[in-house]
Amino acid sequence: MGRAPCCDKTAVKKGPWSPEEDAVLKSYIEKHGTGNNWISLPQRIGIKRCGKSCRLRWLNYLRPNLKHGGFTDEEDYIICSLYITIGSRWSIIASQLPGRTDNDIKNYWNTRLKKKLLSKQGKAFHQQLDVKFERGTTSSSSSSQNQSQMFHGENTKPNQTLYDQVVDPSITSFAMEEQNMIKNPILESFSWEPNKVLFDIDHDAAASSYHHHHSSPSLNSMSSSSSSSTGINSSLQMSNYSVNQSDQRDMFFMTGFENLQAELFNEIANNINTQAIGLHGTEMLNNNYLDHDISSFVDYPLYDIE
DNA sequence: AACCGACTCAACCGCCTGCCT
DNA sequence: TAGGCAGGCGGTTGAGTCGGT
Structure with a gap:
């Protein structure tokens, strides 16, 4: 028997986020935080998204002080070196690069x-x-x-x-x-x-x-x-x-x-x-x-x- | 201009872990 | 101590874009 899904997949929207959804999520988290519960957050703010999707959107895109693209030589070097030292533990690698997300680094490495x-x-x-x-x-x-x-x-x-x-x-x-x-x-x-x-x-x-x-x-x-x-x-x-x-x-x-x-x-x-x-x-x-x-x-x- | 393959990256999936009851 | 649940994470997917022909 498989694991129970974290939300009703038929009732949530999937795919790219609209600017409106972004705005709602961003302003809510900036004012109230996540309330330590991503799963219930979409209901609280009235968007039809999976809680995990909200978390990912916030962490990878909406959160302040994020950098996108334009990796420097120094960042390249740190990523390469850490990868060959500790493997594909992207979150640890990301923790050494302020403003970078694990997803960004993973994509950058793979591509x-x-x-x-x-x-x-x-x-x-x-x-x-x-x-x-x-x-x-x-x-x-x-x-x-x-x-x-x-x-x-x-x-x-x-x-x-x-x-x-x-x-x-x-x-x-x-x-x-x-x-x-x-x-x-x-x-x-x-x-x-x-x-x-x-x-x-x-x-x-x-x-x-x-x-x-x-x-x-x-x-x-x-x-x-x-x-x-x-x-x-x-x-x-x-x-x-x-x-x-x-x-x-x-x-x-x-x-x-x-x-x-x-x-x-x-x-x-x-x-x-x-x-x-x-x-x-x-x-x-x-x-x-x-x-x-x-x-x-x-x-x-x-x-x-x- | 149209087609097509390569590339990029946002987003999803599902497993693992740790916390809470 | 065990079971359930949410968060965290890495792997993968696929839509969109780009560049060559």
Whole structure:
């Protein structure tokens, strides 16, 4: 049985709001507030709209001090950086951009910013491959620079890190959790063998990140085991990792782990026999093998998986 | 001028969460 | 403690607009 609707769908008007409806809603809320009840508000003010629709209209369009369109480079940067750090939690992202609504940011990301970012990343990836196949060598510093350049744009100081720019201490409302995720990377040391990437993992950060994103109890054991495994040098093994060089969809960006990402790009470029990137890992902890989908806390795919 | 595909963005849908009883 | 309900949120839709042919 489905959920009961919040209002009588047949009795409410849908579609674009008229200027008259806007005026009624705006003047009422400005005088009386919402009364902490959106559902009953349409009846109180005499418009045939769903309460949720009123709430959305007010928050996204009528509320004072809203900005529409014309996103600045700085806003672009904050949106990109937060997206690749915390994912599509638009309300949190919007809270960092005064005057912007989550809906606006979501639309802007989906229609423009994502494409902009992808085109830049694709370009950087090709530069990586060009270095490898034309010169037969790669340099980790040039790689880092490429990665950095993708997000910093042309006018950014080259020695300013992603962290420096995004996690600005002046942004006081920036969630501590997100700051900690960046300050204390989940993935620590990193090494490469053919078809294997080995790295250590900060269990507390990983579990916290995983819970944050998935609200899943599946890593409870991981979280609790972390406290009991203090001092154990456990590691995850990211196996079967490879890339199909004709198709970049499997590339993953790892914010906050810029060096790791740069190395990963290098290793991909250096290993033409690698076939696919898998982000499943096995963990050896207290003599038990635990399987993890490590993509959950490694980071988010920037390329749409079709 | 007409058509058509791409793009934009306001609005809707339905799920999840937290509060209240 | 459980159930109901409203608010909040992210994903999706579709009407309107734009630009190319």
